[in-house]
Amino acid sequence: MGPFLYRGNNATQEFVQKLDQELIEINNVLAIKRERKVTEEDKKKFAEADTCWICKGKFAIDTEEIERLESKIVSLNEKLEKFNKKSAEYSGIKTTIEKATKAIASEKAKANKVWNHCHITGKFRGSAHRDCNFKLQIEPWKIPIPVVFHNFRSYDSHLVCESVGHSVNAHQIKVIAETFERYKSMKVGQLKYIDSQ
Numbered sequence: 763m764g765p766f767l768y769r770g771n772n773a774t775q776e777f778v779q780k781l782d783q784e785l786i787e788i789n790n791v792l793a794i795k796r797e798r799k800v801t802e803e804d805k806k807k808f809a810e811a812d813t814c815w816i817c818k819g820k821f822a823i824d825t826e827e828i829e830r831l832e833s834k835i836v837s838l839n840e841k842l843e844k845f846n847k848k849s850a851e852y853s854g855i856k857t858t859i860e861k862a863t864k865a866i867a868s869e870k871a872k873a874n875k876v877w878n879h880c881h882i883t884g885k886f887r888g889s890a891h892r893d894c895n896f897k898l899q900i901e902p903w904k905i906p907i908p909v910v911f912h913n914f915r916s917y918d919s920h921l922v923c924e925s926v927g928h929s930v931n932a933h934q935i936k937v938i939a940e941t942f943e944r945y946k947s948m949k950v951g952q953l954k955y956i957d958s959q
Contacts, residue, residue: 774925782929785907785952792902796884798877804886808877815888816898821875828869831862838862868893906954914957919945926950 768776813820838859845852874892879885890898911919923945926935931951938946948955 772925774921775928778922778925778929781909781953782931788907789902789952792882792905795881798879798886799884800886807886808875808889811875811889813889814875814891814894815878816890816894819891819894821873821889821891823873824869828866831866831869835859835862903952905952906949907952909953909955910958911955912958914955915940915944915946915959919948919955922955923948 766780768780770776811821838855842852842855842859845855875889876892876895878887878890878895878898880887911922914922920943926948929950931953934949934951936949938948940946946957
C-alpha cells in the first residue's frame with residue numbers, strides 16, 4: 763500500500779483501519795522467508811569464524827567443565843540412592859542433576875556453528891551458536907511496529923484513543939500514561955504509538 767489521503771467524517775477511524783491493513787501487509791512481507799544468499803566471501807568468513815557474532819562466545823567446548831559436571835552428576839546419583847523418593851533432599855538433588863545435565867548440553871551446543879542470515883534480505887550476518895541463532899529468531903507477528911506522531915503526548919493521543927477501540931486489535935491495548943489524560947505511548951497489538959520527541 764502507498765500513501766493515502768482521506769478528508770471526511772471519522773478520519774481517525776479511517777486512519778486506524780488503514781493502519782490495520784498496513785499491518786497485514788507488513789506481516790505478509792515479514793512472513794516470506796528469503797533464500798540465503800551465499801557468496802564466496804561469506805563462505806570464507808563462516809569457515810574462519812571462531813566466535814559467535816551474537817554472544818561473542820567461542821565455538822569451543824570446555825572439556826574440563828563437562829568432565830567436572832559429569833563427575834558431579836555421578837556423585838549426586840550415588841547420594842540420591844540414600845534418600846527416600848518423597849523427601850525434600852531427594853527432590854533437591856534431582857533438580858541439581860537436571861541443571862547439571864542441561865549445563866552439559868549447553869556447553870556441547872557451543873561447538874555447533876551455524877550460518878546466521880537475515881530471513882528478509884537473505885544476507886549473511888555471521889557465524890553463530892545454534893542456540894544463539896534460535897534465540898535471535900522473532901516471529902513476524904511479535905515485532906512491534908512504531909507509529910510515530912508529532913504531539914502524541916498532548917492532543918493527538920485523544921483522537922487516536924477514541925478510534926483504537928474499533929481496531930481489530932482492540933483487545934490488546936496497553937498504555938503508558940503520563941497522567942490520566944496524557945499518554946507517553948500506547949501499544950495496540952503490534953502497533954506502538956509513540957511521540958516523535
